[in-house]
Amino acid sequence: MLVTPEREHKLRTVLSRRQPDLTVLMEQVNKPHNLSAILRTCDAVGVLEVHAIPPQKGLPVLEEAEAGKIRTYNDTSGSAAKWVGLRVHPDVPSAFAYLKGQGFRIYATRLSEQATDYRAVDYTQPTCILLGAEKWGVSEEAAALADGHIVIPMLGMVQSLNVSVAAAVILFEAQRQRLEAGLYERPRLSPQQYQAVWEAWSDPRRR
Ligand SMILES: C[S@@+](CC[C@H](N)C(=O)[O-])C[C@H]1O[C@@H](n2cnc3c(N)ncnc32)[C@H](O)[C@@H]1O
Numbered sequence: 001m002l003v004t005p006e007r008e009h010k011l012r013t014v015l016s017r018r019q020p021d022l023t024v025l026m027e028q029v030n031k032p033h034n035l036s037a038i039l040r041t042c043d044a045v046g047v048l049e050v051h052a053i054p055p056q057k058g059l060p061v062l063e064e065a066e067a068g069k070i071r072t073y074n075d076t077s078g079s080a081a082k083w084v085g086l087r088v089h090p091d092v093p094s095a096f097a098y099l100k101g102q103g104f105r106i107y108a109t110r111l112s113e114q115a116t117d118y119r120a121v122d123y124t125q126p127t128c129i130l131l132g133a134e135k136w137g138v139s140e141e142a143a144a145l146a147d148g149h150i151v152i153p154m155l156g157m158v159q160s161l162n163v164s165v166a167a168a169v170i171l172f173e174a175q176r177q178r179l180e181a182g183l184y185e186r187p188r189l190s191p192q193q194y195q196a197v198w199e200a201w202s203d204p205r206r207r
Pocket of ligand 1: 109110111130131132133134135136137138150151152153154159160161162163164166167
């Protein structure tokens with residue numbers, strides 16, 4: 001037997017709540033513990049797959065970053081990396097082309113007065129949240145290509161939140177809206193997508 005009935009029930013319940021039309025794009029988020037914390041939140045909210053543009057060679061990278069590669073910490077992700085897909089794109093144009101081709105509206109998180117309050121967005125529509133690097137934020141290139149700019153209002157002394165905290169605040173607003181719209185009540189994956197993910201998840205080597 002590959003999985004116990006209890007395990008199968010748990011896996012199928014989680015899979016039936018996965019939201020293929022909600023995702024994040026991490027643009028050069030270069031600290032593995034932040035990447036891992038974002039993956040953990042994505043798992044909790046039901047994100048099927050996340051996207052990342054790794055730190056580029058030649059740009060300033062922080063101590064844990066490895067140019068061109070994505071690293072996560074299992075202890076921070078709480079094994080979420082096993083249950084949330086990670087698709088890596090080489091640069092901004094290719095990430096945007098892929099996501100736009102999938103029908104996503106991309107919202108750049110920006111600490112600017114022109115940005116809209118994150119609660120004004122309709123997250124029941126296909127949505128990608130673009131998150132920026134810890135030091136310099138979302139690039140001008142990505143910001144210009146985004147469909148909109150959103151901000152979590154900051155009323156204190158500090159200018160910004162940690163990127164994984166900002167991701168959690170926005171993703172749980174998306175979860176709230178999707179729960180209200182009944183989007184977790186029926187499977188959202190196509191039968192082919194469901195079968196492919198089920199086969200991967202029920203592989204005993206994954207446990
Ligand atoms: C530490 S912040 C980057 C700060 C950077 N100096 C800047 O001006 O964007 C890292 C990332 O967290 C997210 N973030 C942090 N605070 C936010 C806020 N109040 N609203 C929206 N996104 C936020 C954004 O994705 C941002 O690029």
